[in-house]
Amino acid sequence: MAGDIAEKRMWRADPHTHSVRSDGIKTWEEQAILAKNARLGLYGRTDHDVWAQEHTPSDDTSYLRGVEVSSREGHVLVYAPTGIKPVEFKIATPMTEVVKQANGEGLVVGLAHLGFFLPPGSASVQEARRITDKGMHIDFIEAGHPMLSARNLRKAGAIASEIGAAVTGSSDDHLGNIGRSFTTVFPRETDDPEKDFFSAIAARTTRVIEPEGKNPEASVSPVVRLRRVFFSLFNDKSAIKITNGHKFLGAFAKGAMERAVWEIGEGRTYGK
Numbered sequence: 001m002a003g004d005i006a007e008k009r010m011w012r013a014d015p016h017t018h019s020v021r022s023d024g025i026k027t028w029e030e031q032a033i034l035a036k037n038a039r040l041g042l043y044g045r046t047d048h049d050v051w052a053q054e055h056t057p058s059d060d061t062s063y064l065r066g067v068e069v070s071s072r073e074g075h076v077l078v079y080a081p082t083g084i085k086p087v088e089f090k091i092a093t094p095m096t097e098v099v100k101q102a103n104g105e106g107l108v109v110g111l112a113h114l115g116f117f118l119p120p121g122s123a124s125v126q127e128a129r130r131i132t133d134k135g136m137h138i139d140f141i142e143a144g145h146p147m148l149s150a151r152n153l154r155k156a157g158a159i160a161s162e163i164g165a166a167v168t169g170s171s172d173d174h175l176g177n178i179g180r181s182f183t184t185v186f187p188r189e190t191d192d193p194e195k196d197f198f199s200a201i202a203a204r205t206t207r208v209i210e211p212e213g214k215n216p217e218a219s220v221s222p223v224v225r226l227r228r229v230f231f232s233l234f235n236d237k238s239a240i241k242i243t244n245g246h247k248f249l250g251a252f253a254k255g256a257m258e259r260a261v262w263e264i265g266e267g268r269t270y271g272k
């Protein structure tokens, strides 16, 4: 499968990862090596609520300067293209505000792991519609993610085209598996993968590539998944911080309900 992607014409990226700056176990230096070994053109440094640093000339693997913002209704991925200044986002602010602020500053914004059935962190489909109905722009939807099923990928893709967003896929790596789960491919127009990535997001020409062979998550039982959710809930510092707010708990309940409806009902409308 990977061989089908002509190296000359397409870049492959893993745009969403975590380092020791938040709850990952790898340093940025180690991540750069992993990304290079996985033959990625680009990867995203998107730690929870802490921006990646500016590029330095010595970086040998290109990365996206990003952050994963813990908004009240779920995680939002924000990238600062080279030359655009990042802004600090407060945790547990409404998702709409985060998107509005990002739009206003020329940052590139997307909803992480859309439709994952339980928080912490996942935007609901209804939230995506509410944001676009209010006139804000969601640049991309993360439709491919190791905690999501192939069915979810199709449905999230349908929502992305409904609201005019591009799609991305990532490993959301915390443990050193960069490039070995879902990835994003996009046309190689220049020698600058970052520039080409943002052009492709704007033109909605990104595609999500599923992991080779079987999606490792497909064989995981619901019980194991649930256990993992609770594990992540109590290990994700940002999640613990925001679960202290009753507003977040309200959003948690609402989001879980909306996702359940999506899984059970809307899937038939959007699934093929």
Ligand SMILES: [Zn+2]
Binding pocket: 068, 075, 112, 113, 121
């Ligand atoms: Zn997340």
Ligand SMILES: [Zn+2]
Binding pocket: 016, 017, 018, 068, 172
């Ligand atoms: Zn993440």
